[in-house]
Amino acid sequence: MSDLEAKYFVRSFLNFIQNQIAERNFSADIVESLEVAQQCLETAYDLPNGDPEGQASQSEFDENHPMAAVNLFELFQNSCIGVKISPERKLEAENIKNEGNCLMKEEKYQEALIAYSRAISLDATNPVFYCNRAAAYSRLGDYQKAADDCKMSLRYDPSYSKAYGRLGIAYSKLNNPKAALEAYQKAIDLDPDNVDYQNNMSVTKQRLEEMNNAPTTAPPNPLAGFPNIGNIDLSAAFNNPAFTNLAQRFMTDPTMHDMISSLQNNSSMESIFETGQQLVSQLQNQNPELFNSLRQQMSNVARGGTGDGNNPGTDGTPPNNQPPSH
Template sequence: MSSRQRLVLSIIDFLNQSIDDGTVKQDDKESLEVAIQCIGEAFGVDPTDDRQNERLSVKPATLQSIFDVFIKTRDNFASPVASAAPPTQAPVKPSVADREYAEKFKGEGNSHMTAKQYDAAIEAYTRAITLDPTNPVYYSNRAAAYSSKNAHNEAAVDAEKAIEVEPSFVKAYHRLGHAHYCLGDFRSAASAFRRGLDIDPSNTNLNSGLRNAEARILPDDEPESVMTDAASSGAGAGAGGGLGGMADMLSGMGLGGGSGGMPDLSSFMNNPRMMEMAQQMMQNGGLERMMQNPAVANMMGRVQSGNMPSMAELMADPSLRELASQFGAGGAQ
């Protein structure tokens, strides 16, 4: 019964969200609320029961995202007979007014992203998509919002949708690669970055993402512990691994800041190897040179303003990659 109850809870969550975001007309709201109550009682699901919700919830996935993944998978594995069917009619192009309203919602979403109000940003981008489903930017922006709240499955679905709408939209391939990378699917991440590089071979972000993804792909006959041991020993940082290696080393020590979050400074200060590296940098003048680096000054300014850059941003900055290589070399001396 629990699997059915999980489905029912997901349906109830979807219906409640439809009420909250205005999808359902005000005149129909009361009827839908009664229907939600009847559905819950019929299957023994109480959406107000926190303990039951914790046991049955499928979050961060949603019924809509699960359905989107199913549709995408079914389309990818459609039979030859089905694929030979006549193409469906192209979606109706949005009106000029719809496009204008969609752009306004996109602007609202961007403002919410700046304020780190990711749920509000997702809602705004969703309204933009409803008005103009032909614009890949809206799907890409919503993918970024999902990634910012670590909902990487939903981010991957939106990135794929952006590519479906506009196959030459390069940024969507980076969003897709980033989502797969954060999910630990490094082969799919590398594939997404390569697809983007087929369109824009000189794209710095895609090249950096591909290098980082390929560095994490294990050979079929190599055990997982090899990668874990390499990360925990910090081999990437001292062997010319640059910021990518440094990221692995920090992650191995529990210092990875996540998606734009601050590292665990207490763990950092209590780690003997990191403190030894810091002392060596102070002795050989490396710390002073680091603080004079414009890239570090910019990063520190962002930290002081509360806008901590993510590890993905750091890895995409050439000057910080070079600085990380120097840091790794200095720490290994």
Template sequence: MSEKQQRLVYSIIEFLNQSIEDGAVKADDQESLEVAIQCIGEAFNVDPSNQEQADRLSVKPATLQNIFDVFMKTRAKVAPSASTSTGASSSKPKDASEDEKAQAEKHKATGNSQMSAKKFDDAIQSYNQAVTLDPSNPVYYSNRAAAHSSKGDHLAAVGDAEKAISVDPKFVKAYHRLGHAQYSLGDFEAAASAFERGLKLDSTNAGLKSGLQNAQARIDHVGGASSPPETTTPAQRAVPGAAGSGLGGMADMFRGMGGGAGGMPDLASMMNNPQMMAMAQQLAANGGLANLMQNPAVANMMSRVQSGDMPSMAELMSDPTLREMASQFGATGAP
């Protein structure tokens, strides 16, 4: 038994004895209270009649009553401001100054450049600095989610995408990031839910529509199972719609990518071109398409596309692997 506990018990017994003496307790209850005081003292080895214990355990001139009164008065003064402060901080991140916002934008720009250079860990650090300076901007969390997905850390991407949504529930791109990460984890139902939530905000978003179609197709195919089928490679599992090494999988992969942005060709139209389909069939026949889908550069490109980060043609052609892929499909004029 610690002395601190005994001091508390001594103060309680002292308070109860004082209540009996003051008549605060009815006469009919006094005997019962006295028995209770005796039991409490014995349980904690405290004897108020022992002078040595009284000198050691007493908190006089303070009493339990006035200690409690001070606590209640202090709490009454502190509690309102504390609750107000807590409520404000939990509902809204701190407001960044104009200088902090400018510095955060510089870190974001650096992170974007590092993403283009495939320096994903460096990009994450840059986005970390942006978030620290301005935690109220959902773009920084969303971009960091894309960086996590690009390096295969889809769980971290889910966390950042959800954080972006909590900061700004109307930030549509975050729902695409979330759906892509959930899809890559094999949780197709969660992915479909994320895409649907985004479409409620932007019903015309092609990326969200494509993501939802792919997720629903996988739910229908595997009966809602939460793991990718064994026939897909890790690279294919990282890209919604890229499952399978046949032409259907390749067409699904290109479908919904659109065209024209950043110098990109209309890939969906390309897949409807008979000559292009003949080339693709030849590539599939000799096993080249399966190998292509296992290429990390291709998987990364498609992951970025599905995340809404459309690479430019110049960026694609700077990658030897992707340049070779383009040449196989008859693309010319690479810088």
């Protein structure tokens, strides 16, 4: 929809509002609210509002244009309320739908979509038009719009099995096998002998079972295989929930981002030392228990221990070089 078309559409809606104010016995407060809404829409869409200053940039909008006089409510009645659609109008819509079917056979899907949309504009109550347009959307790869059209079709005919079948296809393409399965089941309930529905349902069931039975893999450990510092297993430290939670907070902390960016831009020993001090300070403030645990492990490693503060070192010598206890 072009900007100019949007202006004419909004103007037709504003005409409806003005007619409602004139025809209905609204209270003064409601009338005032509707008038404010009109002014807001006129401003948003740059529409003429009777103010000479507001019409300086309205040369493209012509109040005498046929589109400016469209009765939006009349169109709504003619298109959406079936009893008011004349037989001639219904026949015209049916002929346009048939043109769309021919275009689909010729694989002219975009042209077919336009034809079905024209048919819907003439008769918006026909479920076949929406279902056929859903097929065109599917061919064009727009599966969300295909699903939406299938749902519109089912609003007008809840027993339309083909609409359920195409809804199942759309959901499958949208990677929603559970919803697809429900749609196929309803299609089969309405048309039990349809082989296509049965095959699609079988394939969807298998896919859903594969998804449910797929093993859940743990996220890769970025420190796996990383050399230890002394006897501290960095890989095991990464699996410590306290450590991972703290790491996640660090990664989302804007201050940490600024510190790392500064370190990348300035790799001098002074900047590295300063950044390290800030990281240590952050760790100590946010999780003092984890900080003290890591500091204790580093202290034990420096003394030749295992890093847990209790067991002897790898050479059999206890911490502080004390003789082994018996």
